[in-house]
Amino acid sequence: VARHFENGWKHEHKKVPNIKRIFAVCLPDHLNETYEEYNDRLERQNGWRGANEQLVFHGTERICSLGEKDEHVTLCQRTTCRLCCILQTSFLVSKAGSAGRSFKRFGPGIYTSSVSSKADDYAIPPWLSDDKAMIVAKVSLGKISIHYKTTQHLTGPPLGYDSVLGDAGVDLNYDEQVLYKNEAVRPAYVVIYQRPLAIGAPTFTMPRSAAQTTLSNTAATLTAAATAAMATATMNSSASNDCTIM
Ligand SMILES: [Zn+2]
Structure with a gap:
């Protein structure tokens, strides 16, 4: 996931x-099942590998401290926290x-990108x-x-x-995928990363040995954190709310 994020930048x-933490999202059974059913339907319709499954990026607004520490894995329940709503x-x-993302280039749908640095524009901390x-x-x-020009009148795929x-x-500098069905997309991971610097901004670099230590420490804590996140996401999934999602 880290390599995918970095290659997509x-x-x-x-x-x-710098990536600080990666959490795995564990969804309740009914969300996994509807996604799998949709995959199966696409395979029956389009043939082998017809689901065309990919991992892509989506940035949105977060107003809580979710993910900022290993133990910060409880979804905040605030309807204005779009990250927790999606999870x-x-x-x-x-x-x-x-x-608030009112301009929808290809009509009302769920927008993702294979370019992590594009999704970063929408990831508001x-x-x-x-x-x-x-x-x-x-x-x-x-x-x-495949569309190269804005087609706002779309309400679904052709x-x-x-x-x-x-x-x-x-019309676009970087790609975006648009899904028009809820069951075509599921959150899989959350990457917590340092707010990116503009090229040319002053930076502080750690000695090489220190940087390596930090990396291995991070890797060691990821599994534990991911497990905790899974439990939380599962526990909170039945609550109803009026979330807004970009
Ligand atoms: Zn939240």
Whole structure:
């Protein structure tokens, strides 16, 4: 996941940030089942590997301290914390855009990108926090309709397709995938990373040996943290709320 995040960092003016923690998201059974059912349906419809499953990035707003420490794994229950909302209910097309991302290039849907540095633009941390959080989502793209130009009138993928890919080149600088069904996308991991610096900003570098120690410590705590996050996500998943999701 860390390598995927770093390889997906394409913006040259933003330095690849340090990853602090990675949490695994464990969803309740019904969310896993509906995702698997949707995958199966795409495979029956499109043939072998027809689900076209990928790991992509989604940035959103966080107003709590989720993920800032290993033990900060309890979802905050605030309906304005979009990160916790998504982790609780998964992504909902009905809530997409209700949180302020009003311009929807390909109509009302759930937007992700294979470019982590693009999703970073939408990952808004709490005031004064140095840590940003990004969702790594698994998506079933199925048969992709590729668009280079803005097509705002879409309300779903064109007939015969399962998702839309806005590809870079004309109207977009970086790709975005659009899913129009809740069951086509699920949060899989949360990456907590240092707020990225602009290239050219002053930095402090650690001695090489110290940096390596930090890395191995981080790796050691990830598993424990991930387990705790799983328990929390599962526990809180049945609560109802009026979350807004970007
Ligand atoms: Zn929260």
